[in-house]
Amino acid sequence: MPDRHDARADIAGNLRQMIAVLERERQALASLDADGLTESTRAKEQLCEALATAGPDTLDAESRALAETARALNEVNRRVRNLLAANVAARIDALGGPRATYSPAQFAHV
Incomplete structure (x- = not known):
């Protein structure tokens, strides 16, 4: 059974790896690198699993x-x-024109 010191060293190591992954994710976001974002997501999920047993x-x-x-x-x-998603949504909305709003009158004749 690993001692408490080894467990803390593992946690610190996993957190250092998480920081490195988050920095790579930021770079991938800045360059809109889809492959980099996908890899960052996988790495974050693995590290979250490794950190799941750690508590305060x-x-x-x-x-x-x-x-x-x-x-x-x-x-x-x-x-x-979130900013990137909002910018994409704004661009798509600009291409598609104004959004249609629900109106009960639209369905009155159905």
């Missing part, structure tokens, strides 16, 4: 700082993804 009581000061850094990077990336 298993974190030391270093791991807490790494977790906070990862949280902040993930938030930045989430905001960038």
Whole structure:
């Protein structure tokens, strides 16, 4: 059975890897690299699985700082993804003209 020190080292290592993946994801977002985004998503999922058993009581000061850094990077990336999605939606809306709104009169003759 691994001791507590080994478990904390594993957590810190996984968090360092997560930070590296989040930085690669940010680069992929900036360059609109679909393959890079797909790979980042896979890597994040694997790391989340590896970190699933960790809880606040298993974190030391270093791991807490790494977790906070990862949280902040993930938030930045989430905001960038949302901005990109909003820009795409605006462009699609501009191509398609104004959206049709629901009107009960449209279906009165059905």
